Amino acid sequence: MKILVCLSNVPDTTSKITFTDNNTSFNSAGVQYIINPYDEIALSRAVELAAEAQGTVTVIHVGESSSDATIRKALAVGADDAVRIDSVARDAWFVANQIAHYAKAHAFDLILTGRESIDYNGAQVQGFLGELLEIPSISIAKKLDINSMEASVEREIEGGKEVMIVSLPIVVGTAEGVAEPKIPNMRGIMTARTKSLQVLDPIAVPVLSKITHYDTPAPRGEVKLIDKANVEQLVQLLHSEAKVI
Amino acid sequence: MSILVYIENVEGELKKSAYETLSYGKALGDMTGEEVTALSIGNVSGEQLEKVGKYGVKKVIEVNTKDLSHFLNQAYASVISEVAKNLHTNTVVLANSFSGKGLAPRVAAKLSAALADGAISLPEISGAAWTIKKAVFSNKAIATEELHEQKKVIAITPNSLEAKVSPVEVTVEKYEPQVLPADLSTIIKDIVRATDKISLPEADIVVSAGRGMKGPENWAMIEELAQVLGAATACSKPVSDAGWRPHEEHVGQTGLAVTPNLYIAIGISGAIQHLAGVSASKTIVVINKDPEAPFFKVADYGIVGDAFEVIPQLIEAIKAYKNN
Ligand SMILES: Cc1cc2nc3c(=O)[nH]c(=O)nc-3n(C[C@H](O)[C@H](O)[C@H](O)COP(=O)(O)OP(=O)(O)OC[C@H]3O[C@@H](n4cnc5c(N)ncnc54)[C@H](O)[C@@H]3O)c2cc1C
Numbered sequence A: 001m002k003i004l005v006c007l008s009n010v011p012d013t014t015s016k017i018t019f020t021d022n023n024t025s026f027n028s029a030g031v032q033y034i035i036n037p038y039d040e041i042a043l044s045r046a047v048e049l050a051a052e053a054q055g056t057v058t059v060i061h062v063g064e065s066s067s068d069a070t071i072r073k074a075l076a077v078g079a080d081d082a083v084r085i086d087s088v089a090r091d092a093w094f095v096a097n098q099i100a101h102y103a104k105a106h107a108f109d110l111i112l113t114g115r116e117s118i119d120y121n122g123a124q125v126q127g128f129l130g131e132l133l134e135i136p137s138i139s140i141a142k143k144l145d146i147n148s149m150e151a152s153v154e155r156e157i158e159g160g161k162e163v164m165i166v167s168l169p170i171v172v173g174t175a176e177g178v179a180e181p182k183i184p185n186m187r188g189i190m191t192a193r194t195k196s197l198q199v200l201d202p203i204a205v206p207v208l209s210k211i212t213h214y215d216t217p218a219p220r221g222e223v224k225l226i227d228k229a230n231v232e233q234l235v236q237l238l239h240s241e242a243k244v245i
Numbered sequence B: 001m002s003i004l005v006y007i008e009n010v011e012g013e014l015k016k017s018a019y020e021t022l023s024y025g026k027a028l029g030d031m032t033g034e035e036v037t038a039l040s041i042g043n044v045s046g047e048q049l050e051k052v053g054k055y056g057v058k059k060v061i062e063v064n065t066k067d068l069s070h071f072l073n074q075a076y077a078s079v080i081s082e083v084a085k086n087l088h089t090n091t092v093v094l095a096n097s098f099s100g101k102g103l104a105p106r107v108a109a110k111l112s113a114a115l116a117d118g119a120i121s122l123p124e125i126s127g128a129a130w131t132i133k134k135a136v137f138s139n140k141a142i143a144t145e146e147l148h149e150q151k152k153v154i155a156i157t158p159n160s161l162e163a164k165v166s167p168v169e170v171t172v173e174k175y176e177p178q179v180l181p182a183d184l185s186t187i188i189k190d191i192v193r194a195t196d197k198i199s200l201p202e203a204d205i206v207v208s209a210g211r212g213m214k215g216p217e218n219w220a221m222i223e224e225l226a227q228v229l230g231a232a233t234a235c236s237k238p239v240s241d242a243g244w245r246p247h248e249e250h251v252g253q254t255g256l257a258v259t260p261n262l263y264i265a266i267g268i269s270g271a272i273q274h275l276a277g278v279s280a281s282k283t284i285v286v287i288n289k290d291p292e293a294p295f296f297k298v299a300d301y302g303i304v305g306d307a308f309e310v311i312p313q314l315i316e317a318i319k320a321y322k323n324n
């Protein structure tokens, strides 16, 4: 079984989010980057599934060489090889086209993405990939098992969950529950250095949309503290002032 | 040229997100002068479909073929784009809900449309240029996005735009789409719905609790508070990691992002990763025994106190208020 895991490189969850150039671009100065937490889940599950089925795990990332440390970390966790499409990840449509282009030439059985990236929160790449590759895509998977060439996926739906059976190949967007993120061990870190990281040129993709400006949300006013002996006052305020009950 | 609004149903019932998308479509139609049509897929009663008119949309296309009684994103995306093509639709509006997230990119790709996912505003239109706002960096910033294509798919964030009532007469038109077998290859084996519970992404009020609750055995009071308020329950990540609560309830940067009118955080410290998923809530109430808890800095109202004392009193106070 051949598994492809799509990795997004995102600011560490504690990063202060600021912008430069008159609030037109993200300020990456001093920001620590990590594997998107959902992609870490995808990667961990991929490594487990590959071990069960004697398969292979390839990780793919669309980005510049500054992401190589993140890619090496994925190799240390257990991916067999890596591909980087050497370009700024302009937007989800661009990224999905790059990945689809690569995937078409390499016949993967299973393509995993995170449910969304924690920077642009698009949750788009997974559906775009399904469409571009003309295969089923399942978003927000909470469980993923493979039995020969069939996947059983538990998917989150409005107010519940759904168990689906689908033949490979498929694209799955993974969420919490699919696997526990794995921490690379010493051996993993050592072998990661010797694994292949192939760098490929991007294909041309038309620009359909573009972020032109960022704003930071207005800060809230000072908190109004209510005495714990007087909870009725809170109820009153929620009714008459905040008008939420 | 027209606007198509896909209205989602859950077990045959239109939900709040459907009304929000209708209201958005109507407002957009008023801006562009285009005709607005709603599309429903699945087994939705005529009575439910009548409700479309309440939000100012005059026409509904009803697709109710047997193969499509359950949500299958590939098949539904095909139907939506087929109807969009038939109607010469420029803009498709849908909810950025769990199913909407699966649909929106597929529909956009089929129509070669620009996708505005997670929209939190109506577009600003100046000639051919549309700009639209969406939350990014887990609610830490708001981006303005320019859509360059004539065709657009707009997936709106649930709870971020109010459904405005403006009643009109509705006509329902049935339609039989051409669904390809390839679109139906996914088999749904089992559906589990917690029917008695209010769905977290759609909830107006969310009662959320963290590690300060000490253990799962103490959630009865959280459930009761939620019940008296008509709220959904949520939790912090360590709580679901420890198995005190199901994963679906975990909110934050790596969990669900919610935007209710009222978010009540109990025994949650307010770590930045937690705030990322809840800070867009309209009103935030924090109950924590530690006056230094960072959550107070982003709260509108706060009570410094022990949850085990405060919550029972709060339940009583709300009951008294509701009985009045
Ligand atoms: C990559 C990454 C992603 C993460 N994603 C998320 C996420 O999506 N969501 C999330 O929630 N967290 C997330 N976290 C974890 C986050 O950093 C915090 O650890 C977590 O939110 C803390 O949960 P808590 O507030 O319940 O617990 P704690 O931080 O332990 O806080 C418990 C609070 O309860 C209060 N308390 C204790 N007893 C009482 C009492 N009797 N009455 C009232 N108050 C009491 C304490 O004063 C304290 O403030 C993430 C972390 C990382 C590294």
Ligand SMILES: Nc1ncnc2c1ncn2[C@@H]1O[C@H](COP(=O)(O)O)[C@@H](O)[C@H]1O
Residues within 6 Å of the ligand: A005, A006, A007, A008, A009, A036, A038, A039, A060, A061, A062, A063, A089, A092, A095, A112, A113, A114, A115, A116, A117, A118, A120, A121, A122, A123, A124, A125, A126
């Ligand atoms: N630059 C990228 N390179 C490779 N995969 C990506 C990239 N950006 C996003 N992805 C994948 O797509 C998923 C969803 O991203 P998004 O659509 O941006 O929310 C992520 O969890 C990744 O698996």
